[in-house]
Amino acid sequence: MAVQVTENTPTVALGPAAALSCRECGQRFPLGPIFACQECFGPLEVAYDLPSGDPEGLRKQIEAGPNNIWRYAPLLPVPTDVADKPNLNPGFTKLVKADNLARELGVTGGLYVKDDSGNPTHSFKDRVVAIAVEAARAFGFTTLSCSSTGNLAGAVGAAARRAGFQSCVFIPHDLEAGKVVMAAVYGGDLVGIEGNYDDVNRFCSELIGDPLGEGWGFVNVNLRPYYGEGSKTLAYEICEQLGWRLPDQIVIPIASGSQLTKIDKGLKELIALGLVEDKPYKIFGAQAEGCSPVSAAFKAGHDVVRPQKPNTIAKSLAIGNPADGPYVLDIARRTGGAVDDVNDEQVVDAIKLLARTEGIFAETAGGVTVGVTKKLIEDGVLDPSLTTVVLNTGDGLKTLDAVAPTSGPTATIRPNLDAFRAAGLAR
Amino acid sequence: MAVQVTENTPTVALGPAAALSCRECGQRFPLGPIFACQECFGPLEVAYDLPSGDPEGLRKQIEAGPNNIWRYAPLLPVPTDVADKPNLNPGFTKLVKADNLARELGVTGGLYVKDDSGNPTHSFKDRVVAIAVEAARAFGFTTLSCSSTGNLAGAVGAAARRAGFQSCVFIPHDLEAGKVVMAAVYGGDLVGIEGNYDDVNRFCSELIGDPLGEGWGFVNVNLRPYYGEGSKTLAYEICEQLGWRLPDQIVIPIASGSQLTKIDKGLKELIALGLVEDKPYKIFGAQAEGCSPVSAAFKAGHDVVRPQKPNTIAKSLAIGNPADGPYVLDIARRTGGAVDDVNDEQVVDAIKLLARTEGIFAETAGGVTVGVTKKLIEDGVLDPSLTTVVLNTGDGLKTLDAVAPTSGPTATIRPNLDAFRAAGLAR
The missing domain is CATH 3.40.50.1100 (Rossmann fold)
Incomplete structure (x- = not known):
């Protein structure tokens, strides 16, 4: 460890972050650049002293904040003056009401795409990195x-x-x-x-x-304990953009599984803070068949995840030994959700389905979530009468190869009307 | 013309848009899908009945609007209920305070990058298309x-x-x-x-x-008269994001020149409406040397633009016969601005300068504006003590070829510490 955290480590000012706590044994440690419990080697996460007692005041404070993740600074491990520091300021991306896609999939309860391709470098990674930057500064x-x-x-x-x-x-x-x-x-x-x-x-x-x-x-x-917390902002934004309401169902891609667990953490925080009504929600995990260790464990009823050697076009999800796999299984089961997977052909079809219905060009990971959503509806697992949010975590421009072989000109013609007429493209 | 506009053409409801008017002879026509004056063949543009008399009320209405261009619906040729229609809803992209870049360029008066790579398909084109979509619907x-x-x-x-x-x-x-x-x-x-x-x-x-x-x-x-109006929203956003203040200087890329003329139109509207203080501003135009017909005319003191055959990596600006060239010349001269150009090598350098100072990866057009800004400061034409806004209109992911030859790994090593030490990358 480059920096040792001891009793004498000076306190760092990271807003409401109070300590690191072990997800396995609960042992607490002072805030510092450590990531594994010194007692049991379990993963550490940030524990908070969150504001309480005035949900209406907190909601107003958030709504008056900047159009990026720092509007949620009171709930994140960042300094209170974070919005004034040089940072890419990601987040508050669009929650797109996807009525065209809903019609194709038969969803009647409201279907939304949380489109993180709008972030500064066009993936959700900007969220987690933004938090890690502030932790790095503090340390x-x-x-x-x-x-x-x-x-x-x-x-x-x-x-x-x-x-x-x-x-x-x-x-x-x-x-x-x-x-x-x-x-x-x-x-x-x-x-x-x-x-x-x-x-x-x-x-x-x-x-x-x-x-x-x-x-x-x-x-x-x-810096992973801080970094991971950035994914909570997806939960906050989805609920705020739904009018401070929990969705009924969320479909989330699984790489390490961290994003899914942190979204669940964020939803629970909003309930505890009184910012949304306490009601059940279901969390669904999506993997590519060529790297589906969590999906396989879910289907087999296992609590542990057997590592796989990845072989899929969804490279941003290709983690064969996902650290948070067991936590994902627990959340999917506890909330009444599921974990499923689709093959590469279905991923490509789903990318194109989202593009031709909503004009959103997703990377392969977005194809995985849309594809799994479709499959879960067809299998009767996901309830189409409920409000459903699907995550697109990245941008199609970064994974052009996935769709290039099947996305070309309808026709190539000489520049005259006869040629156009002959191509049969007139309406 | 597929649709003829006559005295009997039914009135279409496009908000404050009252008519089309000829930029050359002033002749007015009913709103319709026409683009050239039937008297003199001059270009048509949208004429408005803009709201007046209550700037404070209008400002509040805008600030309470959605986080996209529809917050400015009272100033655009779109139906009043436009925010409820299916549209990609572009705009309200980041105005980045570029302090690192300012230090490199010696700008002391405040330097900002208006970063339109944050739009849905990652270029400013989403703005103009969004308006054209609503006109197409109306017609x-x-x-x-x-x-x-x-x-x-x-x-x-x-x-x-x-x-x-x-x-x-x-x-x-x-x-x-x-x-x-x-x-x-x-x-x-x-x-x-x-x-x-x-x-x-x-x-x-x-x-x-x-x-x-x-x-x-x-x-x-x-649909060009409506389409072009989308660029006005860049002017509105820049001023609102500066705290309802005009910048002193703006650097804008020139392809057809339409964007520059519409930004000027937008700024003048904000002044006329009392939303910003009436004070001078300077507009600068930026071209690539390999397609610099407007820059050449500006330097030669001509009022007309001699067409060129484009040969530059800045393909999105490669219009050799820019329709709005003469209007651009007029605006640059009238406001005390200038038009200049940089060569392809300077474009690449400027893309990388913006990337390494602000973490913004621009397409070649963004390299043109940043490169021209640098040149104009070095030449003493642009005043570094004034508030300056530079436009980035597109995304580096779409023009990877421009920087690929000079953007690769610092080192490739075997996965061990000795190899890393030997590479000389330790701090």
Whole structure:
């Protein structure tokens, strides 16, 4: 660990964040750049002293805040003056009422797409990185880092420069050219690792423990407890944009599973704070068949997740050994939801379905959630008479290869009316 | 013309839009899908009965509106209930205070980037298309169309599906694969024309005059007067986001020149309505050297623009015969601004400058405006002590080729600490 947290570690000011607590044994630790319980090695998460007693005042404070995640600063591990600091300020993306898609899928209770392609680097990663940036600032780190298969590398590279950090991000050396360009263009260091994503991850863990990593904040390793909290803002925004109402059903993609667990955490906080009515909601998880360890465990009735070797076009979800898998299973079962998966062909079909109904061009992960939503409706698992929210976490421009083979010109003609008439495209 | 406008054309309800008026001779025509003066062939633009007498009430109405361009519906040619119609709802993108970039450029008076990459299909085209969609609806068109070199085709394809139109868009047959995919993925018809952009344009004009084009709204031809008004929203947003204040200087890219003229129109409206203080502002135009007909005319002191054959990486600005060129020259001179250009190498440098200072990855057009801003400051033309706004109108993900050759990994190493140490990247 580059920074040791002890009894003498000075208190950092991260708003309502009070401590880190172990999700397994409940042991608490002072706020610091640690991520595993020193007692039981369980994952740590942020524990809060949340504002209470005046939901109406809190709601008004939020509504008067900026059009980004900092409107929820009273519920996040960030300094109270966070909105004044240099940050990419992601969030408050569109919640699109998807009436055309609803008609195609037979949803009558209201269908919404939470479209995170509107974030600064066009994926939900901007949310989690924004929080990690503020934690890194509080802990005195000077370099931001991460292991990534693409989206995160771009998000960290962009956020670091804006916020005044150096950056050095690590990727497998054989990523698609487009993702490499996006990760490199911000000018920080970009290191290709000769190996796969697991090799990159292992290398980063080594680096954190070495003096070479002194002063480095790895957003998804030693800053992970803070980073993860960024996903709570999806829950807050969805409810606020529904008029401070819980949706009945939410469909969420699963990579590590962190996003799904944090959205559940966010919904529970809103209930506890009195910002939404306390009523049941169901959480559904979506995976690609080629990397479906959580879905497989759900279907088999297991509590633990057996790792898989990923083989899917949904690369941003291709984590074969998802750290939060067991928590996802628990949430899906506890809320009456489910976890399911679709194959790559269904992913492509779902990307195109969303594009041709709502004009939203999603990345493969968005195809996974829309595809699984369709499947769950057809199987009678998801109730079409209830208010349903589907997440699109990324942008189709980053995964063009998925749809390129089946998305081309209807016709190619010479520039005259006879040629156009012959092409049979007149209405 | 597919639809003839006569004295008997029923009045359409497009909010404060009262008529079309000729920019050359002032002749007025009823609102309809026409774009050229029937007297003098001059371009038509929308004339308004704007609300007056209560700026404070209007400001409050706007501020209480949705977080998109429809907050300005009282100033746009759209129905009053536009916010309830299916539309991609672009706009209200971030105005980023660019302190890091300001330091690099020596700007002390406040430097801002208006970042339109946050729009639904990631370019400012969503603004103009959104207005054209509502005009098409009002005129009873059933198919949306356009000629495009890329950004517009995607924007029309997406908007049409969301709004319930058929679409058929025309592009040169040899566009970059990525732009073709984006234009095709929404599922409308996409027609490649064997020829260049001028051939595509000529073909579209033929189609409008033919029965084959009956019921077709070409957003940038027969709907152009409405379409163009969408750019006014950039002026409204910039002033509102500055706290209802005019900037001192704005740097705007020039393709056809329409955007620049409409931003000027929007600023003048805000002054006339009493929403901002009446004070001088300067408008600067930015072109790429490889397509700089307006810049060349400005420097030569000419009032007319001599067409050029474009040859630049800034393809979204590559209009060699810009329709609004003379109006741009007039505005730049009248406001005390200027028009200048930068070469392709400077465009790439400027894209990377913006990326490494502010974490904003712009398309080549954004590189043009940032590059020209830098040049104008160095030449003493742009005053660094004044509040300055620079437009980024598109997204770097759409023009990856511009930066790919110079944006790659800093190092590629084996996954161990010795290899990392040897790469010399430790801080």
